[in-house]
Amino acid sequence: MSQIRSIKGTHDILPADSQKWQRLEQIVRSVCNQFGYEEIRTPVFEETRLFSRSVGEDTDIVSKEMYSWEDKDGTSLTLRPELTASVVRAYIQHNLGGQAPVQRLYYMGPLFRRERPQKGRQRQFHQFGVEAFGSGHPEQDAEIIAIAWHILSECGLNSDSTLQLNSIGSPDCRTAYREALKDFIRPNLAQFSETSRKRFETNPLRILDTKAEHEQKLLDDAPTVSDCYTDEDKAHFESLQNFLKAINIPFSINLKLVRGLDYYSRTVFEFTSPVLGAQDALLGGGRYDGLVETLGGKATPAIGFAAGMERFLIAMDESGEQSIESKTDIYFVCLDEDGITTTLSISNKLRQAGFSVISDPVRRSMKSQMREANRSGAKFAIILGETEMESNSVVLKYLEKGEQESVSQKGLLEKLRKLTN
Ligand code: AMP
Numbered sequence: 001m002s003q004i005r006s007i008k009g010t011h012d013i014l015p016a017d018s019q020k021w022q023r024l025e026q027i028v029r030s031v032c033n034q035f036g037y038e039e040i041r042t043p044v045f046e047e048t049r050l051f052s053r054s055v056g057e058d059t060d061i062v063s064k065e066m067y068s069w070e071d072k073d074g075t076s077l078t079l080r081p082e083l084t085a086s087v088v089r090a091y092i093q094h095n096l097g098g099q100a101p102v103q104r105l106y107y108m109g110p111l112f113r114r115e116r117p118q119k120g121r122q123r124q125f126h127q128f129g130v131e132a133f134g135s136g137h138p139e140q141d142a143e144i145i146a147i148a149w150h151i152l153s154e155c156g157l158n159s160d161s162t163l164q165l166n167s168i169g170s171p172d173c174r175t176a177y178r179e180a181l182k183d184f185i186r187p188n189l190a191q192f193s194e195t196s197r198k199r200f201e202t203n204p205l206r207i208l209d210t211k212a213e214h215e216q217k218l219l220d221d222a223p224t225v226s227d228c229y230t231d232e233d234k235a236h237f238e239s240l241q242n243f244l245k246a247i248n249i250p251f252s253i254n255l256k257l258v259r260g261l262d263y264y265s266r267t268v269f270e271f272t273s274p275v276l277g278a279q280d281a282l283l284g285g286g287r288y289d290g291l292v293e294t295l296g297g298k299a300t301p302a303i304g305f306a307a308g309m310e311r312f313l314i315a316m317d318e319s320g321e322q323s324i325e326s327k328t329d330i331y332f333v334c335l336d337e338d339g340i341t342t343t344l345s346i347s348n349k350l351r352q353a354g355f356s357v358i359s360d361p362v363r364r365s366m367k368s369q370m371r372e373a374n375r376s377g378a379k380f381a382i383i384l385g386e387t388e389m390e391s392n393s394v395v396l397k398y399l400e401k402g403e404q405e406s407v408s409q410k411g412l413l414e415k416l417r418k419l420t421n
Pocket of ligand 1: 121127281
């Protein structure tokens with residue numbers, strides 16, 4: 001039988017890396033807690049129409065990247081390609097808005113998109129993100145951006161990454177802008193790619209997302225969305241900028257930043273990092289004041305962001321931030337078959353007292369067990385041989401210094417407590 005391998009674009013996270021993941025997860029949890037955000041976990045699959053309605057039929061995600069299938073009862077189901085839609089669905093379904101005027105939520109988990117795999121782009125990847133429901137005011141936008149900034153700082157990434165900020169205005173502003181942009185592009189439409197020509201009809205703002213240089217050139221003098229802001233849009237955006245300055249978060253305005261999904265309004269932002277190469281977006285988000293209503297809930301302003309965890313880890317590796325620490329305190333070396341029961345019972349007592357203990361289950365020679373003990377990164381080895389069995393003692397070896405001493409089995413826990421305090 002040929003060897004079974006993981007699916008293209010999916011990755012195993014092996015022990016050598018899982019510590020880095022845990023560290024990132026811890027940072028996310030602790031910063032979110034500092035801001036009063038609580039975790040929400042939703043299922044990995046949902047009804048397909050949740051995503052087509054919220055993310056948008058003609059976005060790349062919905063039109064070509066979703067893993068969808070028909071369930072036995074004929075319902076179309078999809079592995080979630082993003083998490084905001086699921087969180088909004090849960091918010092409406094459980095009437096979270098009725099429980100408190102502001103809901104502050106964060107999440108972490110795997111997502112699925114059938115994209116072309118490359119560095120920083122996978123078919124199963126992970127995001128963490130936050131969503132705040134209930135406030136349409138710019139201080140809420142500043143808070144969401146501050147959470148992202150704190151997490152980036154804790155990860156050592158704030159000095160390398162750039163915050164790009166834009167407002168794409170309210171729906172009225174965007175309707176006017178859509179027409180202005182179409183009027184500008186129309187005379188040169190033939191020079192645009194087929195994808196952009198299609199977007200011209202369905203979602204012209206997304207043409208601004210183009211990566212093709214000749215198209216970017218054609219768009220150099222395009223009108224910007226700021227030409228169409230309403231007075232309220234302008235005031236919202238200005239306040240946000242003032243708040244960010246007041247809390248010392250540097251940003252640059254990018255009037256061409258629109259972000260790929262349909263549901264955004266007003267504030268949109270993205271943190272990028274040069275170390276990521278072509279896929280340089282670390283974290284992206286924005287305000288989505290219309291989405292709760294679109295999905296059948298009461299009109300509720302909301303804003304959030306999502307960040308790619310794989311990309312965070314790549315950037316953290318590049319910035320040399322990571323140091324891996326062994327989690328093992330003690331490696332138990334047992335040299336005598338008759339000592340196995342004693343090994344098991346001492347190991348368990350030490351674990352109950354809070355130490356982490358590895359014992360060797362393959363009955364190897366002293367030399368190979370000691371080699372393993374050194375490799376484990378443990379601080380201590382406990383050695384139990386025939387002599388120690390006879391005298392109810394163990395040898396306690398300080399692996400770093402190489403020194404060792406004999407300790408009675410009774411006094412071992414006390415001794416270790418003293419040594420580690
Ligand atoms: P999006 O949900 O498309 O706005 O993406 C938010 C963040 O998720 C991006 O800034 C990336 O860091 C990350 N991301 C998006 N797509 C992928 C992917 N296919 N593989 C890895 N990370 C991704």
